[in-house]
Amino acid sequence: MALTRFVVLTGGALAQSRLKYDFEFEGSKALMLCGFIPNAIENLGPRYSVSKCNCMFKRNTPHWEETKNNFVVCAGLSLNDPKSQVFVNACLRHSDFMVLIRKGQNGRVIRSTENIWASRTRHAPTRAGLKKVPWESAPEPTLFKDTLLEEAQPLISNTERMQDCFQIAIVDSSDGELEDLVNKLVLIWLKVYEVEDMMGLLSLIGNPYIYGGELELNVKRGESDFPLVPNLELDVLSSYKRLWQTVPREGRLVDDESKMKTFAVQP
Secondary structure, eight states: OHHHHHHHHHTOOOTTOSOOOOOSSTTHHHHHHTTOBOSOOOOOSOSEEEEEEOSSTTTTOOEEEEEEEOEEEEEEEOSSOHHHHHHHHHHHHOTTEEEEEEESTTOOOEESSSOOEEEEEEEESSTGGGGGSOGGGSSOOEEOOGGGGGGGSOBSSSSOBOOSSEEEEEEEOSSOOHHHHHHHHHHHHHHHHTOSSHHHHHHHHHHHHHHTTSEEEOTTOOTTSOSEEESSOSSSHHHHHHHHSSOOOTTOOHHHHHTTOOOOOOO
């Protein structure tokens, strides 16, 4: 998580890692900065879809079908960061969220509700009639299984995932878009860190690096430039050496090193 933060703070990249540090959605960098590390934030389709069909419903009579799909974001969190639990608790209390969590590889799977649904459908003889049909009377919804938490384990190679982490899957059952879900997650993290915006988050998390001499303020930056830059080098390799006291071997990922060494970042 420390290296993830450093990469986000400097606006850099880590070419040899399977982990992604930025997504197309505004607010994704704030999530990474807080240690919320998903493998993907993908819009796999519209939340609502309507179609006309002929099937076995009501004796093969033509009818209209509406499907509602829930957006989901899966991520790994640090087991050692107390703010992880604060964030999870806030998600469990959120009225829009259904949450699936597990602490580490052998932790017990906890569900915020027994049935965490992925999609559900309803039918009506006319398109306009769909609005009058309550979802509660629709057929059984498609549910998420516990295996969804595998997607919360950060990738460390093509075939390996980091299982020793706080795994969380957050399913949004509201009517908003995926961008709205990302924004909700960012707002929760801002409250957890007790700051008002991204600049406050950068200041709070970046100051220890500035005081330690690793980063400095980019006083000549333009509006699109990142506010922090490495104090000595402009690449991540040097920070890798400082964190792990070694250079990355070809084909090895940063997370492989974590299995051999541990380190702590002073708050």
